[in-house]
Amino acid sequence: MSEKRAEFSNGKDVTAVEVSTNNGDSDLSALRHADDALLAELGYKSEFRREFSLFETVAFAFSIMGVVASVSSTYSFPLVSGGHVGMVWGWFIPCLFVMPIAASMAELVSAMPTSAGLYYFSAKLAPPRYSALASWITGWANVTGQVTLVCSIDFTCAEMITTAIAVASDGAVNLGAGPTFGILLAILFTHGIVCSAATSVIARLNLFYVMVNVGTTIAAIVALLVCSGNNGTRVSTKDAFTLYENNTGWSNHGWAFLLAFTAPMWTLTGYDSAAHIAEETAGASRAAPIAILTGVGATASLGWLLYIAASFATTSVSDILATELPLPMGQLFLNTLGKKGMLAIWSLIIVVQYVTGAAQGVDASRVVFAFARDNALPGSRWWKKMNGYTQTPVNAVWLVMALSGICGFLGFSETALSSLAGAAVIGLYTSYVTPIFLRITSGRKTFVPGSFSLGRWYFPIGVISVSWVTFIVVLLLFPPASSVDSESMNYAVVIVMAVFLFASISWVVSARKWFHGPVNTLDSPPETSSVNSQEKHHDA
Numbered sequence: 165m166s167e168k169r170a171e172f173s174n175g176k177d178v179t180a181v182e183v184s185t186n187n188g189d190s191d192l193s194a195l196r197h198a199d200d201a202l203l204a205e206l207g208y209k210s211e212f213r214r215e216f217s218l219f220e221t222v223a224f225a226f227s228i229m230g231v232v233a234s235v236s237s238t239y240s241f242p243l244v245s246g247g248h249v250g251m252v253w254g255w256f257i258p259c260l261f262v263m264p265i266a267a268s269m270a271e272l273v274s275a276m277p278t279s280a281g282l283y284y285f286s287a288k289l290a291p292p293r294y295s296a297l298a299s300w301i302t303g304w305a306n307v308t309g310q311v312t313l314v315c316s317i318d319f320t321c322a323e324m325i326t327t328a329i330a331v332a333s334d335g336a337v338n339l340g341a342g343p344t345f346g347i348l349l350a351i352l353f354t355h356g357i358v359c360s361a362a363t364s365v366i367a368r369l370n371l372f373y374v375m376v377n378v379g380t381t382i383a384a385i386v387a388l389l390v391c392s393g394n395n396g397t398r399v400s401t402k403d404a405f406t407l408y409e410n411n412t413g414w415s416n417h418g419w420a421f422l423l424a425f426t427a428p429m430w431t432l433t434g435y436d437s438a439a440h441i442a443e444e445t446a447g448a449s450r451a452a453p454i455a456i457l458t459g460v461g462a463t464a465s466l467g468w469l470l471y472i473a474a475s476f477a478t479t480s481v482s483d484i485l486a487t488e489l490p491l492p493m494g495q496l497f498l499n500t501l502g503k504k505g506m507l508a509i510w511s512l513i514i515v516v517q518y519v520t521g522a523a524q525g526v527d528a529s530r531v532v533f534a535f536a537r538d539n540a541l542p543g544s545r546w547w548k549k550m551n552g553y554t555q556t557p558v559n560a561v562w563l564v565m566a567l568s569g570i571c572g573f574l575g576f577s578e579t580a581l582s583s584l585a586g587a588a589v590i591g592l593y594t595s596y597v598t599p600i601f602l603r604i605t606s607g608r609k610t611f612v613p614g615s616f617s618l619g620r621w622y623f624p625i626g627v628i629s630v631s632w633v634t635f636i637v638v639l640l641l642f643p644p645a646s647s648v649d650s651e652s653m654n655y656a657v658v659i660v661m662a663v664f665l666f667a668s669i670s671w672v673v674s675a676r677k678w679f680h681g682p683v684n685t686l687d688s689p690p691e692t693s694s695v696n697s698q699e700k701h702h703d704a
Contacts, residue, residue, distance in 0.1 A: 195446050195447050196214045196446055200214075202277065202449065203277070203278060203443060206276060206277075206278050206284070207682055207683070207684040208278055208280070208443070208537075208682075208684075210443065211443070211550055211555070212279075212363055212443045212444040212555060212556075213362070213363045213364065213444065213555055214443075214444055214445060214446045214448075215362075215363040215364040215366075215367045215444060215446075216363070216367045216441055216444050216445040216446065216451070217367070217445075217446060217451075218446075218447065218450070218451040218454065218455075219371075220367045220368075220370050220371065221438055221441065221445050221448075221451045221452065221454075221455040222451075222454060222455040222458050222459060223370040223371060223373060223374035224367075224370045224373075224437055224438070224441060224455065224523060224526075225434075225435050225437055225438045225455040225456055225458070225459030225460075226374055226377065226455075226458065226459040226462055226463060227370055227373035227374050227377050227519060227520060227523045228434040228435070228437045228459075228520060228523040228524050228527060229431055229432060229433070229434055229435065229459060229460075229463040229520070230317070230377060230431075230516050230517060230519070230520030230523075231377065231381050231431065231462075231463045231466045231467045231470065232377065232380050232381040232384050232466075232470060232513055232516055233320075233321075233324075233377075233513050233514075233516040233517035233520055234427075234430065234431035234467070234517075234520070235427070235431065235467055235470050235471060235474070235493070236324070236491060236493040236494075236513050236517075237317075237320035237323075237324075237491065237493075237517070238426065238427035238430055238431065238585070239251075239427070239474065239491070239492055239493040239496070240485070240491070240492045240493075241254075241423065241424055241426045241427040241582070242254040242255065242424040242427050242471070243411075243478075243481055243484060243485060243492060244411045244412055244423075244424075244485065245410070245411075245412055245420050245421055245422075245423040245424035245426075246408055246409065246410065246420065246421045246424050247407055247408060247409030247410075247411075247478075247481040248399070248403060248404055248405065248406070248407040248408070248409070248475045248478065248481070249405075249406065249407065249408040249409075249421065250408075250421060250424035251424075251471045251472075251474055251475045251478070252404070252405050252468075252471055252472055252475050253405075253421075254421065254424030254425060254427065254428070255424075255427060255428045255467055255468050255471045256468055257425070258425045258428040258429055258432070258636075259428055259432065259464035259467075259468065261628065261629075261632040262428070262429075262432045262460060262464065262632075263460060263461070263464070264625045264626075264628045264629045264632075265593075265596055265597070265600065265629040265632070265633070266435060266456050266457055266460040266461075267457065267618060267625055268600045268603065268618070268622070268625055268626055268629050269282075269435070269436060269439070269456055269596060269600070270452070270453035270454075270456045270457050270616055271453065271603075271613055271614075271616055271617060271618050271622065272285045272439075272599055272600075272603065273285075273436075273438065273439040273442060273448075273449075273452045273453060273456065273614075274449050274450070274452065274453045274613065274614030274615050274616035274617070275449070275611065275612065275613050275614035276288065276614075277439070277442035277443075277445070277448035277449045277452055277614070278439075278442055278443060278534070279439075279440050279441070279442060279443045279444075279530050279531075279533065279534040280534040280535070280537075280538065280682055281306070281436055281439035281440050281442070281531065281534065282302050282303075282306050282436060282439070282595045282596065282598070282599055283299045283300075283302040283303035283306060283534075283535065283538075283540075283595070283682075284299070284534075284682050285302075285599035285602075285603075286298040286299050286301070286302040286598050286599045286602055287299035287681040287682050288607075288682075289599055289602035289603055289606060289607030289610070289611060290602050290606055290607075291606045295680075295681050296676070296679055296680050296681045297671070297676070298598065298602060299538075299540075299679075299681040299682065300540065300667065300671055300675060300679060301598060301667070302594075302595045302598045302599065303535045303538075303540055303595075304540075304663060304664075304667040305591050305592075305594040305595040305598070305663075306436075306531055306535075306591065306592065306595035307528075307531055307532060307535060307541075307591075308587065308591035308659070308660065308663045309433070309587070309588050309589070309590070309591025309592030309593075309594075309595060310524075310527060310528035310531045310532075310564070310591075310592070311528055311564055311567045311568055311571065312568075312571055312584050312587040312588040312591060312659060313433055313434060313524055313528070313588040313592065314352075314355075314521065314524050314525055314528050314564060314565075314568040315348075315568040315569075315571040315572055315574075315584055316430070316584035316585050316588050317517065317520055317521040317524055318348055318351045318352055318355065318521045318568065318572075319344075319348050319572060319575055319584060320491070320517060321348075321351055321514065321517040321518055321521055322344045322345075322347035322348040322351060322575075323344060323490040323491050324490075324491060324494075324510065324513060324514045324517055325347055325514060326338075326339040326343070326344055326347065326490050327489045327490050327491045327494040327510070328494075328507060328510050328511065328514065330488070330489055330490070330494075331489070331494060331498055331503060331506060331507060331510070332503075332507060334503075335488065338488060341575055341576045344490070344575055345572055345573070345575050345576070348569070348572045348575065349569055349572070351518065351521065352565045352568055352569050352572075353565070355521055355522050355525045355565060356525070356561055356562050356565040358522045358525070359522060359525040359526050359529055359556075359561045359564075359565075360551070360554060360556060360558045360561050360562075361554060361556070362553075362554040362555060362556060363444045363554075363555065363556060366526055366556075367444075369519075369522075370523070372519070373519045373520075373522075373523060376512065376515055376516055376519065377516050377519070377520075378466075379512075380509070380512040380513060380515075380516050381466050381470060381516075382466075383509060383512070384470060384473070384497075384509055384513070385466075385469050385470050385473045387497075387500070387501055387505070387509055388470075388473040388474060388476065388477040388496075388497075388500055389473045389476060389477070391477075391500045391501050391505070392476055392477035392500050397477070397479045397499070397500070398476050398477065398479075399475070399476055399477075399478065399479055401476075404472065404475040404476045405472075405475070408421075409481050409482075411481070411482070411485060422639055423639070423642070425636065425639065426582065426585055426586065426589070426640065428464075428467065429589045429593070429636055429640070430585040430588060430589055431463065431467060432460060432463060432464065433588060433589060433592045433593075434523075434524055434527060434592070435455075435456050435459050435460050436456075436527075436592070436595075436596065437523070437524075437526075437527035437530075438451075438452040438453075438455035438456045438459070439452055439456075440527050440530040440531055440534070441526070441527070441530060449614045449615050449616075450615050450616070453614075453615075453616040454616075474493070474496060477496060477499075477500045478496060479499075484496055484499075494506065494510060497509055497510060525561065525564060525565065526561075528564045529556075529557055529560040529561040529563075529564050530557070530560075532547055532557070532560040532563055532564055533547060533548055533557035533560040536548040536560065537683065538679075538681070538682050538683045539678075539679070539683060540675075540679055546559050547559050547560045547563055548560075571584065571587075571659070574655055582654060582656070583654055583655035583656045583658075583659070584656075585656075586640040586641070586654060586656030586657075587655075587656040587659040587660055589636070589637075589640055590637050590640055590641070590656060590660050591660065591663075593633045593636060593637065594633070594637065596629075596633065597629060597630050597633040597634075600626050600629050600630060601626070601630050603622065603626055604622065604623050604626035604627060604630070608623075640654075640656060641654065641656065641657050641660075642654065
């Protein structure tokens with residue numbers, strides 16, 4: 165074993181224990197104990213079973229972005245905001261700026277692998293005087309993004325189901341907002357059951373998740389390219405990459421094109437999940453950063469290929485936008501593959517979206533659990549409880565599902581997806597960039613990297629990350645069209661401002677007096693922090 169010293173902004177010395185390997189073979193039991201020792205140095209007692217391997221952690225981070233389902237859900241954004249140019253370049257450009265954010269996050273989680281994740285990073289990197297406030301802001305932003313992301317994923321899963329019903333019935337059955345909301349609640353309920361399972365079950369499920377995700381994505385790319393060529397409906401290469409159409413109503417074409425960025429920014433979220441399951445991962449300080457970088461890189465690459473294929477297959481942007489189906493991508497597959505082919509591939513995409521929602525539900529519940537463990541949420545004593553049988557935060561899971569159901573009422577507005585997607589991106593990326601900003605400012609001299617380090621490149625990469633998120637947050641507060649009424653307004657600002665006001669008022673009125681950032685749980689009572697006896701037996 166080797167030891168290294170790290171001193172964070174609160175002046176506390178931390179000893180991180182790393183296990184060296186001989187010829188690539190490591191002692192899993194020793195690795196788990198080393199992880200628990202590092203977690204203890206960070207201030208937390210181990211409460212989860214470390215069942216996620218490196219591959220399963222990568223699979224989890226990749227599956228949570230559900231590339232083929234996410235592209236199918238957000239196809240309308242670039243279609244409206246640029247047509248073919250919006251699809252191809254509206255995806256490619258944001259991906260270039262998301263990678264620096266992922267790299268910065270990978271460095272942070274390698275040094276501090278805990279389920280608390282982003283708000284813990286902020287607390288340790290901020291000046292001591294502002295440590296609690298930085299943690300409070302980051303935590304609430306992350307919780308907001310996590311919950312709205314669960315809702316937006318499951319809402320689009322419900323829309324996929326209604327799209328399939330409409331196609332199967334040849335347009336005879338077109339379910340409205342009410343039935344879609346009912347399907348959303350049913351999906352959330354089943355996800356509550358799945359996400360309440362033991363860590364070992366969830367870890368194994370991710371192997372299935374990644375196979376169906378990758379397989380369906382490749383199948384969709386091939387089907388769109390081959391079938392559009394066979395039936396002679398493929399557009400030219402020049403048009404696929406350069407034809408621009410503005411259907412937003414905004415007169416400024418450049419601004420209209422920027423609105424296409426919503427699609428990749430919504431898809432490329434949730435990769436902080438690798439940090440939030442760090443306490444369930446063996447060798448977390450190495451596995452988590454690998455999972456973040458691999459997940460983002462693979463999703464960005466496959467998503468771009470899928471959008472290129474979709475661009476070739478889209479012969480008429482206006483015709484696709486005129487569809488009566490809830491999701492325009494369903495119309496594209498119907499035009500290209502026919503009814504049977506569309507229903508076949510669409511069924512797989514529904515499965516991908518369902519498992520993506522399940523993975524995101526796990527991620528969100530870990531965030532809620534960790535924030536409650538530090539007593540930052542109303543009713544924290546309930547949400548930080550661990551189920552004695554599954555050794556997972558079941559109460560936190562059902563809180564996430566309940567809050568997502570409430571957010572689902574936005575499904576009755578015309579801009580439901582853009583509002584939920586905007587709120588998710590704003591909440592999550594605000595929580596992503598806060599510790600990154602602190603890393604390049606107050607944390608420059610106090611941060612000591614883990615096994616993954618950006619070296620001297622951390623500063624320019626951090627500056628790019630902060631600048632991009634600042635730009636994208638402002639962008640996503642704008643409505644998708646120039647003319648707005650109560651039905652078509654962007655409700656992302658309502659969600660974000662409601663949480664911001666609640667968190668701000670709570671801080672000023674009371675939280676600043678009792679919330680001091682992450683809590684040391686090593687001496688906590690057994691009911692809030694306990695090491696499972698089965699894990700001890702397993703490691704013995």
